[in-house]
Amino acid sequence: MIDRKDLGSWIEGTPQDPDYVPGTSYGLPADGPGSVAGFGRRLLSLLIDWGICVAVSIAFFQYDPLATLLLFVSLNVLLLSLFGATPAQFLLGLRVLPVARRWPMPVRALVRTLAMLTVITAVVWNRDRQPLHDVLAGTAVVRA
Template structure:
């Protein structure tokens, strides 16, 4: 016979391992430089990057939505390829680094940016604090 605890076990959320350290499956340290970036910092970096794109779009393109999106994508591609960090990541002391496969950063940046622009993959995260666009590109955002 089923018990009430069996029916409502999902209320506690997904099963969790209390001893699991975020980033350990990626070979990242538990804390300090090279550890997985906190969620709040990632949100702030996104807001900074979008603000930079919006500002340039407002000055040059009369805040055209397509221009803003194109500037955001171009900024991500160029900055990640050349310096491994977007302006927001640089300001927040973060960087994007490869954690899987041996692919040039340009290809990773193209793949990461293309998937991120779909928006929904950016909302799906794994237990290592990696959104889906980072998982697909084989990257992780870490503390500098």
């Protein structure tokens, strides 16, 4: 016979450790510079970067969807490779750090950006507050 408490275990979600600090498995500090960035700042930086690409697409490409997408990919890959941050991330005090694997930053930036375009990788997060596209690229978005 199925008991109500058996059903409650999966309804309550995955087991969580209340003492775990996101980012510590990568050696990142718990707070302050270098700590894992919060969801709000990350989302705002994505919206600002997308808005920049939309504005350029409207001004020069008659708001062509493919041009907007290519601008977004180019902006991310180029600026993450060179500076470790997009314009919005720089503005909001964020940066992208390598935390796993030994890939050069241009490869990380390309993998991260292409995975982000699938959208599903942006909504699946782990306990270190990393979306799947960051896990795949071996990166973490931290406070600058």
